Amino acid sequence: MIHPTKLVQILSSLAVLGSTFTFFQYAPTTLAKHGARSNDHDHHRHLAARRSVAQAVRRRTGSKTNLIKRGADGSKCRVKGQAYTPPSVSTSTSTTSDSTTSTTSTTSITTQSTTVWSSPPPTSTVPPASSPLPTSSAASGPVVAGDWAASSGNNGQNWGGWKNQGKKFGLAWPNGNWAGSSDSNYIGNYIGSKTSWYYTWSPFSVSSGDSLGIEFVPMLWGPNQVSDWWGQQGHWPNTVKNAFFFNEPNEQSQSNIAAGASVQYWMNDYLPLRNKGIALGSAATTNAPSGVQWVMDSISACKQYGNAAADCQPDFAVCHWYSTQVSDMQNYLWNYHQTTGLKIWVTEYACQSYSNLPQCSNGDTWYLHQTMAEWMDSQDYILRYSPFGAMENLQGVNQDNALMNPWGSITDLGNWYIWNS
Structure with missing residues (x-):
């Protein structure tokens, strides 16, 4: 089990057909070379795939995709049974380290376009950040x-x-x-x-x-x-x-x-x-x-x-x-x-x-x-x-x-x- 590396913020500005689109996204620190597979294949845990949402732009220009993936330093595992509480959320549920799992991924792709959901729908009922999670059995x-x-x-x-x-x-x-x-x-x-x-x-x-x-x-x-x-x-x-x-x-x-x-x-x-x-x-x-x-x-x-x-x-x-x-x-x-x-x-x-x-x-x-x-x-x-x-x-x-x-x-x-x- 390996801890992920820190994330850094990437600002990507794209201009196509006279219109300018600016995208802000959080991305991991390891960037693959343009149009090539990353050489970073040394981590046991999952490597989350990231890329810009401007897929149509890249298809039109014919450029290959930049892959952005999260690395991990492999320094140590968390002690089994150690509790974890996300910032600003009080909960009775704790995360537990597991010595029996493994995942990897560095994927990003363009597919045919359908109707774009440009923004989330109105929010549903969710817990406020300050609300404690009731104990569940x-x-x-x-x-x-x-x-x-x-x-x-x-x-x-x-x-x-x-x-x-x-x-x-x-x-x-x-x-x-x-x-x-x-x-x-x-x-x-x-x-x-x-x-x-x-x-x-x-x-x-x-x-x-x-x-x-x-x-x-x-x-x-x-x-x-x-x-x-x-x-x-x-x-x-x-x-x-x-x-x-x-x-x-x-x-x-x-x-x-x-x-x-x-x-x-x-x-x-x-x-x-x-x-x-x-x-x-x-x-x-x-x-x-x-x-x-x-x-x-x-x-x-x-x-x-x-x-x-x-x-x-x-x-x-x-x-x-x-x-x-x-x-x-x-x-x-x-x-x-x-x-x-x-x-x-x-x-x-x-x-x-x-x-x-x-x-x-x-x-x-x-x-x-x-x-x-x-x-x-x-x-x-x-x-x-x-x-x-x-x-x-x-x-x-x-x-x-x-x-x-x-x-x-x-x-x-x-x-x-x-x-x-």
Whole structure:
């Protein structure tokens, strides 16, 4: 686990067709070279993607995209059980470090334009910064399935693309959009007969993947990505039918926000997607005990602040899992489903020991992936899954889990997933 580096403010001024657009956004300190992949692939945790919202300008000029990503110094992990309280928010919910998760992403892309949402809709009921979060016991028992009637009419079960519809396997894809069809790391080489969807840990899609018919699932990674979230919605492909909320909010090195503090982002920035028929996934939590607790506490806090119960409820759950035993993963996913009352998207998993358990061998890794893919395909309550990961460097995760070689070509495990899983 690694702490992110400090963020710096970037001012970007663009002039097109006689009109001047000025954008202010917060961006991380590490900038990739213009039109090239960043060499900063040495961090174990997620690297949040950032870029300007002026996508149409870059398309017209034909210029390649600058990638801006957040680095991490890897100095230390927070002590397990240490509480965290966001500034100006009083809450009974604390974040807990988890030694069993991992994510990376450095993605930014332009897609076809639709109707642009230039600004958020009127604000919904959210907690004032000074209000304490009432204590929640929501995670003490399973939720009755009837309590989870989602207004989107989707419930995370609809496919938005036309390629491999009905297949659960998808790509966790942090590789950007620069690869062409002749490149080994071209997303088209990772579709086969099984890949039906992908996500980028961000609101930026991959236009080549969109044109090939796989569904894009946008993610509101955390509070610092809100401006990108609104700016990109007009550029999403029409394959978007589902979305993800915050990335590992119960983990200090990730979006790291208390459940009560997340309510304003859910209500004001995320919930409006339901009016467009998009199903809302929960935050993607780690498999620490604090993960499912965070989801339950966020729903409870949302309702306690006076919002309608239906508005506070996700349409499906999103979770991550890292360990070594197939039976542990199966039990964890079943318990997550039982506790939340929701069907599940598993958007990161790998055979990786972060404890005193022995590290997975290559044989162990293959066994976990093959067994779990077959098992998840057979479980009605598991809607989609995407292993970690389709990237050149797994950022500290056991490299035997890689679907992509360090030079960009697909691995044997990757080939197995896209053709045989």
